[in-house]
Amino acid sequence: MIGSEVRVISVLPECAEIKSDVQNIQDEMHLPSHDLWMTCIKNVHVIPGKLSPERFCNALSRCLRLYRPACGRLRRDLHSDSWKIHLDDLVIPLEVVENGDLHPPSSWVIQDEITPFLSSTSNLDSLLCLKMTITKNQTLLGVSWHHSLGDATTLLRFMRSLSQIYQGLPLRDPVPDFSKYHFPAPTEEEIAEQAPAMPHLVCTYPTSEIGQRYRDRNQKMATIRFMLQRTQTENLMNWVQNGCTIKLTTQDCITACIAVILNLCQTKEHKITKITNAATYRGISAPWASSALAGNPIYIVPTDELDLSHATDIRYIAQQVRQSLINARQPDFVQRYMSVAGHFMSLAAKDNKQFFFGSDLRTMSVNSNLSLDWHSIHFGYPGLARFHTAGVSMYYLRVFSANPVDSAQNLEEGVEVSFGVPEEMEDQVLKILEDVKSGHFDVLA
The missing domain is CATH 3.30.559.10 (Chloramphenicol acetyltransferase-like domain)
Known part of the structure; x- marks a missing residue:
């Protein structure tokens, strides 16, 4: 964008005792077939104030310790046609754009287009991409969340935990349970x-x-x-x-x-x-x-x-x-x-x-x-x-x-x-x- 300063910050999950903080998760997560929603949920949150990118990254790192699969890599097992998320602790790209002239969306929840507020970082392996657009008096957070990680409720809990950690407040949602149940094959x-x-x-x-x-x-x-x-x-x-x-x-x-x-x-x-x-x-x-x-x-x-x-x-x-x-x-x-x-x-x-x-x-x-x-x-x-x-x-x-x-x-x-x-x-x-x-x-x- 003209007149915009763009930078990408790579965020890793906080390392301390990763596995002990997350329920039912090891080095890879075998996805049941009903998790195979091969698309992304894309949302934008408009905050009426300037958020600190550094403080946001620290909060994101801590939040990713609970939601470690978001740092994983989705892969298909060619021998069994099953799918896994390998917990490789990939970096999560946070694209930060400072643009004082960008107009935020109208007040309607449903917009015709939200692409300008979403990350343009090209990393096909990323299951989670974030963009922070900072204007004169607002911060727009664009979120691209791969649906295989979870539904809208899972995403809501992730983002709300991130918001709570950013504020230094206790979490409102339960520790995510990543246990996977595989329903039997149908007749x-x-x-x-x-x-x-x-x-x-x-x-x-x-x-x-x-x-x-x-x-x-x-x-x-x-x-x-x-x-x-x-x-x-x-x-x-x-x-x-x-x-x-x-x-x-x-x-x-x-x-x-x-x-x-x-x-x-x-x-x-x-x-x-x-x-x-x-x-x-x-x-x-x-x-x-x-x-x-x-x-x-x-x-x-x-x-x-x-x-x-x-x-x-x-x-x-x-x-x-x-x-x-x-x-x-x-x-x-x-x-x-x-x-x-x-x-x-x-x-x-x-x-x-x-x-x-x-x-x-x-x-x-x-x-x-x-x-x-x-x-x-x-x-x-x-x-x-x-x-x-x-x-x-x-x-x-x-x-x-x-x-x-x-x-x-x-x-x-x-x-x-x-x-x-x-x-x-x-x-x-x-x-x-x-x-x-x-x-x-x-x-x-």
Whole structure:
């Protein structure tokens, strides 16, 4: 960048008693097939103050002692087609850029582009890359985290531990448990039974093609972004819950609300007939589901086929979503599902293919971060730090706690919702959303 000073600092994990501080980890980590998410999670944290690169590096070194696999090297065993992270204690590159003129992202969590804030350091072996952009009065932290290290919860805990160590405060999260459970190989009957529930794993494409597949999927797409105040979400939830026999969550109600809006704007042959939720089985009653688990205890949970006669019945849809998630937290279901999911994920990794979440035009996919407190990663600026990521796709619903808008005002906490729709639906969707925000829920009845 013109007028920018760029330097790269190499950070190693703190050496003292590395192995004694980390649970269930030796010199290499054999990855189960369900950990083979061969992509990166990319986020940006905006801190309203200048962080010290030296102090940050010291905190990072200490944090890496707990998250040592982040310094490892991902390798495939050609003899067994299995994958390992070799704990080689590679340096983590921290790219530091001083640029007083760089404009930070807008207040929306979901951005069209965050690449300028991410590391450009070219080290293909690095499972973790960080970039610190220091402006006149802010620090932007760009994070590229290889998904094989763990899911969003694992990344959140890593970054929050880094924030706590930087401040000299006790850790808020448990010591990460890197023990790995390998689900048994599925039978042919189990594959045939479970495969229809996971088209995103069955329908894969070469890495070189996946970008074009999504561009084709999202042709003539309009991006919908809106924010609900917490009181508005509570009012919506109370209204939906009235008359339901299952206790619902805020997310269930938001999901059902958006599904109803989409179906109100669609002809019968294009209505949403299935909803999938990205979910975790971390913490269920099973020996392989520790609440401290670091990895990818995640799966995509589908509802049953929705009855089209109830396609605009918000209470019916909300209960279908909740019941699917309740059923999916049974250990025997998790075992069956993950065995088959791992089978397909292993095939994709072997063939260098990526999962495609857009094959069914009548499915709404939900990936909610509403339960993840990304704003707790604040490095000493509680209530003021912002969080950003990217990625909007057709009928792909993403939900986050909204960023603070104005640090000078004590604004009510909000919920940010984003998804993509066909351009011809945009005006009608926005009109119904305005009614919902105004509390006119009868439009959803």
